[in-house]
Amino acid sequence: MKLKNTLLAILLISFSQVVKGQFLSASDTSESSVKRYKSIINSNKEIVEFIEYSLVQKGLPKHLRNLALIESHFDRTITSHAGAVGVWQFMTSHANQYGLSEQNRTDLYKSTKTAVISLASLYKKYNNWITVVAAYNCGEGNIAKAMSAAGSSQYHIFYKYLPEETINHVKKYLNACYATGELQSVLANYNNSRMNTVFFAEGGSRKNNASLSETEINAGFNLDVIADELKINVDEILAWNPGIMEELQNKGESLFYLPMDLMPDFLLKKNKILSRSIKQGSK
Known part of the structure; x- marks a missing residue:
């Protein structure tokens, strides 16, 4: 028991040092940032409620609605410079991987159903939401390359090998979660994922x-x-x-x-x- 407590203490200290890093904390906690995110959510209540319902039905946390928030501001018609479409900003290849047609990427119901399946699959693979958000943005291939380059599966170690856009995307997600009061839940999930090894040991x-x-x-x-x-x-x-x-x-x-x-x-x-x-x- 003494060894277990010591290991936990070391790990918690290590984690507290990690979350002080900007990439694992909210980088923008300004009043204007919080108001902006909350305003977008309040202006799209019906869409937000449907997304949250779909997430909860599959046992996923409501804070994943913030992925759609930063991806598209809940705009079904938006198309990114890279060709990603809809509320969940599906690229054609990502959509096809889960049986979503190119045309249905703008369909809120079908794209949300697909996004929920995709997020659940990514979580089963990575076991923490921070890496899931990164993988959703840049793809599993880039995550694998970053992990290989860093020699680690821990986001706070391999993140530096990811595209700058993805690193910023994760920061935006954490900022949005701060605005919705869910940041600590996301960080606790990451912390628990890292502590698994101690418990198993x-x-x-x-x-x-x-x-x-x-x-x-x-x-x-x-x-x-x-x-x-x-x-x-x-x-x-x-x-x-x-x-x-x-x-x-x-x-x-x-x-x-x-x-x-x-x-x-x-x-x-x-x-x-x-x-x-x-x-x-x-x-």
Whole structure:
């Protein structure tokens, strides 16, 4: 328990230092900014109510209405310089990915339904709303490149490798959430995502922790190498994956579980880890 409290204290101090950075706090808390965002929301009450209802129906937080707020000011007819259309500013490729036709990007009901599905999918992948907002703006490919360049799945580390437009987009989102009184909820969500590793390190197993991500590995992977690349302890891997050694030895493959905030790092480094494992095994 003492170790757990110490780890939590360190992590909370680290997080408090992070949120002091402009990219993870409201960069504009001026009265004029707050009034402007609130005015846009009040002028589009019916649209806002429909969006919030659609989000809540799918178990998503209402503050995601602020994504449409900064994307389009709730204007269904707006088209960006890049060709994004409608309230949710769908590019053709993004819309088609979720079955939304090019013409229906201006349809509030169909585009909102698609946006909700897209946001839920992104959250399942990234496990925090800040990264979701960034991915919605620049695409999952750019997020993967930034994570790879930074060697981390944490937004406060990899954000510097994102397009400037995306960094500013996240800032706008945080400013809008400040105006609507939801900033602390967004930051707490990011904080909780980062703390998952600490809680799991206390010995939680995959049976009683729903926040573990799943993939597959074969017997070519060395758990010591995985631990080294992810900067964690082998004992933690074994706690999340009871019986994995026997599974790999007997079947040559196994499901592999990691906390959601570690899985992206593993997937980015998977080929490197396998290469190192094979070299180590041949010695």
